[in-house]
Amino acid sequence: MELVLVIIGLAGSYLLGSLPFGLLIVKISSGKDLRDVESGRTGGTNAMRAAGVVAGGLTALMDMLKGAAAVWLVRSLQPGLVWLEIAAPLAAIMGHNYSIFLIEKISGGRLHLRGGAGGAPCVGGAFGLWPMSLLITLPLLAAIWYGVGYASVTTMSAAFLAVVIFAVRASLGLNPWIYVLYGVFAELILLWALRPNLRRLAAGSERLVGWRARRKKGKNSYSNNPGYNK
Numbered sequence: 001m002e003l004v005l006v007i008i009g010l011a012g013s014y015l016l017g018s019l020p021f022g023l024l025i026v027k028i029s030s031g032k033d034l035r036d037v038e039s040g041r042t043g044g045t046n047a048m049r050a051a052g053v054v055a056g057g058l059t060a061l062m063d064m065l066k067g068a069a070a071v072w073l074v075r076s077l078q079p080g081l082v083w084l085e086i087a088a089p090l091a092a093i094m095g096h097n098y099s100i101f102l103i104e105k106i107s108g109g110r111l112h113l114r115g116g117a118g119g120a121p122c123v124g125g126a127f128g129l130w131p132m133s134l135l136i137t138l139p140l141l142a143a144i145w146y147g148v149g150y151a152s153v154t155t156m157s158a159a160f161l162a163v164v165i166f167a168v169r170a171s172l173g174l175n176p177w178i179y180v181l182y183g184v185f186a187e188l189i190l191l192w193a194l195r196p197n198l199r200r201l202a203a204g205s206e207r208l209v210g211w212r213a214r215r216k217k218g219k220n221s222y223s224n225n226p227g228y229n230k
Contacts, residue, residue: 013070013088017095021062043116063120071128086182089125119155152197159187
């Protein structure tokens with residue numbers, strides 16, 4: 001019976017993560033197919049590009065809840081099974097990045113699962129494990145997003161912050177050390193999803209967001225002006 005509940009918990013967590021809220025929110029609010037916008041991902045950053053700040057924020061919120069709900073689900077099915085508490089949000093991140101609801105055929109007839117990069121459900125998973133983590137994570141991620149200007153770096157930082165938070169708490173005896181593995185494995189999943197972004201970061205061609213993107217656009221417009229003195 002325990003094995004059946006574990007399977008139900010993990011499968012349910014993956015399906016929760018697979019729910020493409022960004023795709024639905026952008027479709028309802030703007031009529032656009034989010035998969036055809038910029039990166040084609042279904043997360044909050046691309047939703048913001050497609051339909052504005054409100055759509056992006058709502059998408060991020062719903063995606064965070066997917067990660068938290070995965071923890072709550074397995075705790076209700078198998079209370080006290082700590083390894084399952086970290087496996088469930090990881091399954092939700094996998095569902096978010098590789099959604100069974102966004103399956104399509106690509107060249108050669110191969111099947112491909114679309115999705116996001118996993119940052120928001122990663123934050124949500126940490127919230128599910130320790131709700132107060134949100135008060136640390138969100139301000140720091142906002143500062144990184146604003147200061148660095150790269151959504152991909154912000155996404156990668158979500159898992160890194162989970163590692164730091166749970167490592168500090170484990171050293172104080174406030175949570176099991178296995179919680180640290182949640183951040184470690186989440187980081188690996190995020191890095192794998194962000195491989196194209198990592199290549200662009202290395203090449204200096206990664207997309208900027210926020211005020212840095214506007215500033216760069218303004219500089220480019222100014223430098224392209226015929227009267228600009230180089």
